[in-house]
Amino acid sequence: MLANGVVALGTLTEGIAALLRRPISDADRERAALHLLDWIGCAVAGAASETGAVFRRQAARQPKGAARVILGAALTARDAAFANGAFGNVLEMDDVHREAILHPGPVVMPAALALAAEGGADGPALLDAIIRGYDAEIRIGRAMGHAHYRQFHPTASCGPFGSAAAAASLLGLDDDATVWALGNAGTQTGGVWQCRAEPVMTKQLHTARAAAMGLEAALLAADGLTGPKQILEGALGVFAGMAPDAKPDRVLADPSAPWLIHETSFKPWPACRHCHATIDAALALRDWVAGRDIAAIEVAAYADAVAFCDRVQPESVIQSKFSLQHAVAVTLRNGPPPLEAFAPACFTDPSLAALRDRVTLLRDPGFTAAYPARYGSAVTVTLADGEARRADIPDALGDPENPLPVADIIDKARRLMRSAGVADDAIERVIAATLALPRGAAAASLDTILP
Numbered sequence: 307m308l309a310n311g312v313v314a315l316g317t318l319t320e321g322i323a324a325l326l327r328r329p330i331s332d333a334d335r336e337r338a339a340l341h342l343l344d345w346i347g348c349a350v351a352g353a354a355s356e357t358g359a360v361f362r363r364q365a366a367r368q369p370k371g372a373a374r375v376i377l378g379a380a381l382t383a384r385d386a387a388f389a390n391g392a393f394g395n396v397l398e399m400d401d402v403h404r405e406a407i408l409h410p411g412p413v414v415m416p417a418a419l420a421l422a423a424e425g426g427a428d429g430p431a432l433l434d435a436i437i438r439g440y441d442a443e444i445r446i447g448r449a450m451g452h453a454h455y456r457q458f459h460p461t462a463s464c465g466p467f468g469s470a471a472a473a474a475s476l477l478g479l480d481d482d483a484t485v486w487a488l489g490n491a492g493t494q495t496g497g498v499w500q501c502r503a504e505p506v507m508t509k510q511l512h513t514a515r516a517a518a519m520g521l522e523a524a525l526l527a528a529d530g531l532t533g534p535k536q537i538l539e540g541a542l543g544v545f546a547g548m549a550p551d552a553k554p555d556r557v558l559a560d561p562s563a564p565w566l567i568h569e570t571s572f573k574p575w576p577a578c579r580h581c582h583a584t585i586d587a588a589l590a591l592r593d594w595v596a597g598r599d600i601a602a603i604e605v606a607a608y609a610d611a612v613a614f615c616d617r618v619q620p621e622s623v624i625q626s627k628f629s630l631q632h633a634v635a636v637t638l639r640n641g642p643p644p645l646e647a648f649a650p651a652c653f654t655d656p657s658l659a660a661l662r663d664r665v666t667l668l669r670d671p672g673f674t675a676a677y678p679a680r681y682g683s684a685v686t687v688t689l690a691d692g693e694a695r696r697a698d699i700p701d702a703l704g705d706p707e708n709p710l711p712v713a714d715i716i717d718k719a720r721r722l723m724r725s726a727g728v729a730d731d732a733i734e735r736v737i738a739a740t741l742a743l744p745r746g747a748a749a750a751s752l753d754t755i756l757p
Contacts, residue, residue: 317535319488321558322445323481326438326471334565335744338433340715341401341440343740344572345394345415346376347719350757351645352396353377354726357507361514365389373420374753377726383420384518384525387469390416391517392510395461397645398627399722402579403440403570404705405556405678406447406464407455407610410570412513413465414439417521418472422749427476429743429752435475437565439520442488443468444566445558446538451551455610458548462497462512469520477528489533491523492544502614505622572704572715576645577626580611581633582702583683588637590697591687595638599690600661603638605630606670606684608677618662626653631662634685645725681705716741728757 352358353376365375365385373386376393380386394400394412401411414436422432447464454460470491474484497516501508527533537543538557545552575585584605607630617629626632626648635658636647646652673682686696701707710718716737723733732755739752 317485318538318554318557319485319492319535320481322442322471322488323484325445325558325561326441326475326484327481328561328565330434330437330565332744334437334567335430335433337567338436338440339741339743340572340712341411341567341570342415342419342433342436342743343719343737344401344715345411346736346740346756347722348395348397348399348412349376349390349393349415350726350728351399351722352393352510353390353757355396357396357510358393360507361389361392361510371424373423374756376756383424384521386420386423387417387521388514388518390420392514395513396510397576397722398578398624399573399576399718401570401572403444403447403566404681405569406444406450406460407678408443408447408460408464409513410440410443410461410465410468410567413461413516413520414443414468414472416517417469418476419749419753421473421476421521423753425476427749429745429747429749431476432749433743435472437567438475439468439472440567440570441565442471444570445556449538449545449553449556450549451553453551454549457499459497459499459501459509459512462516463495463544463548465513465516466491466495466520466523469517470523471520473521473524474527477524479524479527483527485535486531486533487520487524487527489535489537490526490531491520491533492537493534494519494523495544495548502628505625509624569706571702571706572710572718574703574710574714574718575633575643576648577633577643578615578628579681579702580607580615581627581630582704583607583681583699584611584630584685585633585637585643586699586703587683587685587697588634589642590699591685591695592638592641594695595687595689600638600664600687601690601692602688603634603661603665604668604686604688605634605665606668606673606686608673608682609669610677611673611681611683612667612669616667618665619659620653623648623650623653629653629662630667631665632658634665635661638687676700680707723757726757732757
């Protein structure tokens, strides 16, 4: 054991492989089932979107297999993981780990579910794979450093490690083969952020490739394909090439802490997570401002929230989801934002555009110092008569310090599936089957009833 609770276990990926052998409890599996249900809701709605339809058309041309594509046919595990990997992030409602600044669900879930269905795994085996996949992805993500996040999409660059670890678990790989899978997943990582600067669909290709890439690496490792042990810390590895201010000690830190899936946040609102605390603050002020003339709105947030989400007049759905100005304006005017709050009919509304023009963004030193451990924001509204009021939200709804109730997580999945036109009785079957997985239900029993 080194200082600060860091464990020394050979190379970093060898250390990860050893940590993935930690005991998994019933409570851990119950948590994983909630995250799986959350992903299913997001993915079903995402599959029904314009972007989802592109990936479903591509999937329809692939050979048939045993793993379901949401709103599509059954394909091989690799092809199902790729297609389903595109869906979970479309609506920006997927789960998120704050320190790692990434979304494990849309990458780990498709790989784990597809391989479990193809291999006939039971529910606990599927959930154990998910837990291990989250842990590997988050451990590497939290070590990547801020310079990496400025240029790379961490879900794309770290996601393949998560899908590889999940697949390695289901395949029963030993530590050596798990390290090979992690090494060969890592050698393919990428995902530059240029897609943020243009109104394109590329972000979903990031998650699709990450899900399939890790699965492929694990399948090849099972057949004996070796991979670099020092893929992270080596002189020609990921940290050297992609993360100039990497924090390697964060990979193996806190080895006796609970599985990191418990640190992963649920997202109640269909917008970039950087907007969520601002939405919560606006909700705290909404009753006070209702029916009154707003002169000015100030949003104080951490620096990354402003850097990623400063868009006064968004021109697309994705841009509206990455707009603090739109998030605060639509919430103050309409209340808790549904999917429609970020649709063209809403962000092109002239009255909302005028309200967005009254929003000023401020990089707040306190919120910036607390980030990325905490995602806070404050909103100050000044009325035409000069009266002002401020609401501070140190932790967004859905974070561990401000948890989303279990009933709300389940209802979120229900609403998202319903938005895609799924019948209520089918939705309830999916919910029941997912929540039964910790008690031994077969993974295929869920896969076969997915919409």
